[in-house]
Amino acid sequence: MRALTFASYAAVAFGQVTYQDTSGTILRTDNGTYGPALEEFHYYYDQWPIGLSVSSTGRLFVCYTRGQYAYTLGEAVNKTAEEPYPSAELNLPVSALNTSYNGIPFGSADSTGLISVQALYITPATADRDETLWALDTGRASIMDAQDEVTVPYAQPGGPKLVGISLKNDTIYETFTFPANVHYPDSYMNDVRFDLRPNVTSGGKGVAYIVDSSDEGRPGFIMLDLGTGESWRRLTQDPSMLRVDSDVPSYQGHPFYQRSVGQPIGHLREGNDGMQISPDGNTIYYSPLTGNYLYSVPAVNLLARDDDPLAERAAKNNVSNLGQRGGNANGFEGDSNGLIYQLVPEHNAIYFYDPNDLQTHGYVRDPRILWPDSASVAEDGPTPPSHTSVAAEVDLLLQQDEKTRRKREIIAERIEREAILRRLHGQGGLRAESRDDNDDVEFVLERTKQPGLNDGFKSDSTTMEKYPQGRKRKSEPSRGERTSVRRRYV
Numbered sequence: 001m002r003a004l005t006f007a008s009y010a011a012v013a014f015g016q017v018t019y020q021d022t023s024g025t026i027l028r029t030d031n032g033t034y035g036p037a038l039e040e041f042h043y044y045y046d047q048w049p050i051g052l053s054v055s056s057t058g059r060l061f062v063c064y065t066r067g068q069y070a071y072t073l074g075e076a077v078n079k080t081a082e083e084p085y086p087s088a089e090l091n092l093p094v095s096a097l098n099t100s101y102n103g104i105p106f107g108s109a110d111s112t113g114l115i116s117v118q119a120l121y122i123t124p125a126t127a128d129r130d131e132t133l134w135a136l137d138t139g140r141a142s143i144m145d146a147q148d149e150v151t152v153p154y155a156q157p158g159g160p161k162l163v164g165i166s167l168k169n170d171t172i173y174e175t176f177t178f179p180a181n182v183h184y185p186d187s188y189m190n191d192v193r194f195d196l197r198p199n200v201t202s203g204g205k206g207v208a209y210i211v212d213s214s215d216e217g218r219p220g221f222i223m224l225d226l227g228t229g230e231s232w233r234r235l236t237q238d239p240s241m242l243r244v245d246s247d248v249p250s251y252q253g254h255p256f257y258q259r260s261v262g263q264p265i266g267h268l269r270e271g272n273d274g275m276q277i278s279p280d281g282n283t284i285y286y287s288p289l290t291g292n293y294l295y296s297v298p299a300v301n302l303l304a305r306d307d308d309p310l311a312e313r314a315a316k317n318n319v320s321n322l323g324q325r326g327g328n329a330n331g332f333e334g335d336s337n338g339l340i341y342q343l344v345p346e347h348n349a350i351y352f353y354d355p356n357d358l359q360t361h362g363y364v365r366d367p368r369i370l371w372p373d374s375a376s377v378a379e380d381g382p383t384p385p386s387h388t389s390v391a392a393e394v395d396l397l398l399q400q401d402e403k404t405r406r407k408r409e410i411i412a413e414r415i416e417r418e419a420i421l422r423r424l425h426g427q428g429g430l431r432a433e434s435r436d437d438n439d440d441v442e443f444v445l446e447r448t449k450q451p452g453l454n455d456g457f458k459s460d461s462t463t464m465e466k467y468p469q470g471r472k473r474k475s476e477p478s479r480g481e482r483t484s485v486r487r488r489y490v
Helices: 299-303 311-317 387-424
Strands: 004-008 017-022 025-030 051-054 060-063 073-076 082-084 098-101 104-107 117-123 132-137 161-166 171-177 189-195 207-212 220-225 231-234 272-277 283-288 293-298 320-324 332-334 340-344 349-354 359-365 372-377 430-436 441-447 464-467 470-473 482-487
Touching (some): 060 117, 117 189, 132 189, 189 272, 207 272, 231 311, 272 332, 272 340, 283 332, 293 299, 299 311, 332 372
Parallel strands (some): 051 117, 051 372
Antiparallel strands (some): 004 372, 051 060, 060 073, 098 104, 117 132, 132 161, 161 171, 207 220, 272 283, 283 293, 293 320, 332 340, 349 359, 430 441
8 A cells, every 4th residue: 555654743636526405505615625645654652743754664663752751763563652762861851952051941962862752854775874763852851840840941052963873773873963063052953854865965875954943043954964964054045934923823623822831822923834855856845834835956056065155155046946836844755756745734725836737736645644844755655646646626517617607697698689689670671580509509690681781791790808897799780691600619
């Protein structure tokens, strides 16, 4: 079975529109679903998931942002339960997640234990790596502040890290941390993708692209050379990275605001969020959570190091706005066909962007898809989206709309036709006919040539055109002309 697995807080595009005949009235109804059928694969009871990844053998790994949760990385062991992974000991206890300096809270600087894992990604086995589960640890577990509100303390070096876990022996074999000038105290690493081609970086082992979605206002990209451990930033605070101020999305049919005790009504502040790399590794697609636009940038511009004085300017100059997608999007995923899947919590849906036609399309929509946050394409890939099926739905709607339009125009045509016939009836040589049915409207105005009049007559024409006020005659027929005017609706 082909599958695109995704995680949402609650459980888990062009809407399917049906027509119901109620007491003779055609009623258009959105049933809230389209696309491939969903399989309810796993149920979460104790901790809400934020990210997941599926191995080549079908193992499901899940992560949870920390507050009071017992662990931050787990593996599903049956349909309703998970257990700490790779062990309970490597998931730091709640008491060790945070510290403080001069009364200011900070996240832990522990580089050996897992603090708060935000995202997971699995890379296949290579000549020098086992199949690897990569865990992106923000180092920033949430706490309750003095006003009893949830807050996230600043990070300190050592806590934010990228951890590589071998799925062959379930052990951590590699840990990367970041200097303070790359991962800021207010940075928040949100997602990660990999290009393991050896020629991509000088280290010869590939590169990791990391999303920094900082709420505090410095979102951008962090790149990590997997061979040398060197890291650097690009596009920090570029307009394409920033949140859309005062954005009011709608979730489950309700406008969404952030409400805090004693504070004015606020808005989501998250910047750069979803990100995916093209199959050839040449293009990075991304967008902020609070925006409706999809962007891309050539990977080569993100790979340029700081020793190039024009690297940042070149990256900014090569950002492309790929247009609106029809709603705010969260996490991204991709497939070998180059399609970019975008999780759209506003519509309980997953969309995909097709670089071939430069459009966003609906893939699947279902009321059970509540706040989809991350997705993982399994070893056999997702069910291929069908442009044809979506186009067929559009065509059906247009056909139904055409039928409604035709009925209205037939009524207008009858009124106009009767007026014309009444006006022309009784004039010399006039014969009038009319006919209509559900599929055709036709009327004939015929003037017969009168003996002795207009010998050598050459007919001109009578034409009817649509104007905002209705149909009007453009020119009068010469006497003796036979004129037929027809309007057909098929």
